[in-house]
Amino acid sequence: MSDFYLLWRNLFRRKLRTFLMILAIFVAFVIYGVLGSINYAFEHGVDSSADNRLVVVNKITFIQPLPYAYVGKIAAIKGVKNVTFANWFGGYYQDARNQIGTFAVDPESYLRIYRDDLRIDPAQRDAFIHDRTSMVVGEAIATKYGWKVGDRIPINSNIFTNKANGSHTWELTVAGIAYAAKESFNTSFIIFQYENFNESKTFGKDTVGWITLETDSAAVNDTVAATIDDLFANSTAETNTQSEKAFGKAFLAQLGNIALIITLVVGAAFATILMIVGNTMVMAVRERTKEIAVLKTLGFPSWRIWRQVLGESVLLALLGGLPGLAVAGLLVMVLSKGASGAIPGLALTLPVAGLGVAFMLLLGVVTGFLPAWNALRLNIVTALGRL
Amino acid sequence: MTGQTLIHLQDVSKRFVKGRDTITIFDHLGLTIPAGDFVAVMGPSGSGKTTLLNLLGGIDQPTGGSITFDGGRVDTLTEGQLARWRAHNVGFIFQFYNLMPTLTAARNVELPLLLTSFGRAERKRRVEAALSLVGLAERANHYPREMSGGQQQRVAIARALISDPKLLLCDEPTGDLDRTTADEILSMLRLLNQEMGKTIVMVTHDPEAAKYARRTLHLDKGRFTERELVA
Numbered sequence: 001m002s003d004f005y006l007l008w009r010n011l012f013r014r015k016l017r018t019f020l021m022i023l024a025i026f027v028a029f030v031i032y033g034v035l036g037s038i039n040y041a042f043e044h045g046v047d048s049s050a051d052n053r054l055v056v057v058n059k060i061t062f063i064q065p066l067p068y069a070y071v072g073k074i075a076a077i078k079g080v081k082n083v084t085f086a087n088w089f090g091g092y093y094q095d096a097r098n099q100i101g102t103f104a105v106d107p108e109s110y111l112r113i114y115r116d117d118l119r120i121d122p123a124q125r126d127a128f129i130h131d132r133t134s135m136v137v138g139e140a141i142a143t144k145y146g147w148k149v150g151d152r153i154p155i156n157s158n159i160f161t162n163k164a165n166g167s168h169t170w171e172l173t174v175a176g177i178a179y180a181a182k183e184s185f186n187t188s189f190i191i192f193q194y195e196n197f198n199e200s201k202t203f204g205k206d207t208v209g210w211i212t213l214e215t216d217s218a219a220v221n222d223t224v225a226a227t228i229d230d231l232f233a234n235s236t237a238e239t240n241t242q243s244e245k246a247f248g249k250a251f252l253a254q255l256g257n258i259a260l261i262i263t264l265v266v267g268a269a270f271a272t273i274l275m276i277v278g279n280t281m282v283m284a285v286r287e288r289t290k291e292i293a294v295l296k297t298l299g300f301p302s303w304r305i306w307r308q309v310l311g312e313s314v315l316l317a318l319l320g321g322l323p324g325l326a327v328a329g330l331l332v333m334v335l336s337k338g339a340s341g342a343i344p345g346l347a348l349t350l351p352v353a354g355l356g357v358a359f360m361l362l363l364g365v366v367t368g369f370l371p372a373w374n375a376l377r378l379n380i381v382t383a384l385g386r387l
Numbered sequence: 388m389t390g391q392t393l394i395h396l397q398d399v400s401k402r403f404v405k406g407r408d409t410i411t412i413f414d415h416l417g418l419t420i421p422a423g424d425f426v427a428v429m430g431p432s433g434s435g436k437t438t439l440l441n442l443l444g445g446i447d448q449p450t451g452g453s454i455t456f457d458g459g460r461v462d463t464l465t466e467g468q469l470a471r472w473r474a475h476n477v478g479f480i481f482q483f484y485n486l487m488p489t490l491t492a493a494r495n496v497e498l499p500l501l502l503t504s505f506g507r508a509e510r511k512r513r514v515e516a517a518l519s520l521v522g523l524a525e526r527a528n529h530y531p532r533e534m535s536g537g538q539q540q541r542v543a544i545a546r547a548l549i550s551d552p553k554l555l556l557c558d559e560p561t562g563d564l565d566r567t568t569a570d571e572i573l574s575m576l577r578l579l580n581q582e583m584g585k586t587i588v589m590v591t592h593d594p595e596a597a598k599y600a601r602r603t604l605h606l607d608k609g610r611f612t613e614r615e616l617v618a
Contacts, residue, residue, distance in 0.1 A: 300501075
């Protein structure tokens with residue numbers, strides 16, 4: 001017999017109660033693991049943006065367009081290495097629920113700026129540049145719908161009308177499949193030729209959604225950004241130039257403050273189990289007051305009993321938390337496959353799992369501290385009613 | 388077969404503060420218990436019997452005076468030192484046995500050995516010997532709830548004996564048992580005193596139980612009123 005054996009026997013003295021506590025902790029850590037992984041994937045995806053890339057958007061809001069003419073003016077600014085642009089298309093496939101991030105772009109400059117993020121076969125790249133009705137499909141989308149190079153796919157827009165046929169549909173040929181060069185890069189997208197789009201759309205001609213540029217180095221970002229915004233100050237379309245990271249975060253913020261939502265949900269789950277487990281631990285140890293007094297009478301030092309009670313709550317947190325994290329890992333894996341790369345890099349990563357284990361230890365210490373402290377200070381004479 | 392002084396209480400006072408009142412349990416109490424003695428302490432409720440046992444066992448400290456055990460002061464020890472002293476020198480037997488309900492008889496008996504450096508094999512050997520001594524070798528793997536009151540008290544005796552203490556403190560050890568079982572337990576205590584030389588201090592309300600002791604001390608309002616020797 002060891003102290004751990006005593007601890008184990010005490011923990012499972014009331015099996016149903018312990019099982020329910022483990023279940024509560026388990027559920028909380030499944031929630032934490034899944035939401036924490038999603039949050040991490042979002043944050044990490046944005047963080048992977050290059051440091052020397054800036055995005056120019058309309059100062060009013062980034063959904064307001066910018067004149068196409070800005071592209072050339074920005075390219076002429078000192079410190080700007082490459083410039084491209086994109087236009088949000090509001091694309092979907094067959095059903096409006098099958099939304100796809102679809103962008104009308106200038107193929108050559110777009111692929112040049114994202115050369116380190118995307119991997120595409122050179123022949124397919126050339127085909128995309130030379131065929132005005134073609135598109136490049138991200139790996140996640142190609143896999144999801146089973147599209148191959150050469151397929152002609154009708155892509156619908158929930159914003160624009162095609163002048164050529166009066167519908168919302170553009171029929172595009174798959175010229176190539178783009179793969180992520182970095183794990184965190186989202187391949188759930190379609191890019192097609194801006195020229196084709198600009199000619200066939202019924203409104204907003206010669207405008208672009210936003211302009212992306214590459215500076216000579218991150219050190220000149222602020223100067224370049226200030227120069228651009230100054231250049232278009234007092235015009236009909238004033239600009240706001242920011243880093244791509246900031247732009248990515250603003251874009252994600254459209255969905256709501258994901259980090260805040262996740263923090264609130266996880267926080268609520270933890271606060272609940274903290275109260276449940278904390279209260280139950282206090283009761284469980286109070287039930288054993290006499291036994292603790294007997295142990296002290298037999299000569300067990302107070303610190304050893306303190307360690308046992310604290311160990312009990314930490315073990316409880318680990319018994320619920322570790323399987324919870326494991327199941328969260330499996331769920332995230334399933335979710336990642338189901339989402340077809342919509343959230344790139346979605347996995348239960350080491351930092352998320354590590355933080356989870358730290359939370360378990362913290363939960364164990366916090367819930368066990370009060371009962372352990374009570375056990376430490378327990379007076380034998382009072383506890384045994386021996387006055 | 389009593390010998391040198393094992394316990395000596397000199398001018399021991401014990402007071403409790405309850406609200407605004409100070410309750411005096413003992414005031415300049417003196418007592419000497421030689422090694423190998425078997426003392427029964429009797430007296431009405433509130434006379435201080437249990438407090439005396441608490442002081443002798445080092446689970447409570449006197450307000451004044453000194454307590455000496457085997458030549459060393461006990462009343463000046465810190466809480467941690469007292470815990471170690473109890474583990475080595477005192478075995479406790481309670482009225483309601485106070486066994487751990489989650490542990491088998493063998494594990495209950497083994498508990499005090501967790502405070503020693505004995506290895507697993509030695510602990511097992513000692514537990515078997517202690518349980519055999521109290522006639523419960525075959526109940527080693529039974530839980531307290533599966534045993535009668537008398538059997539549980541025998542397990543408690545085995546637990547008290549396992550670390551071979553010089554002093555056994557018994558608080559109404561037969562208070563929860565029928566006469567026949569009580570006699571069995573008391574005979575066992577007398578045997579431990581006579582054959583193993585254990586010094587025993589037993590608090591009891593039962594005059595029949597007191598007859599098993601070598602002598603009986605009557606305590607009333609914190610003072611010994613009468614000392615009676617038993618043959």
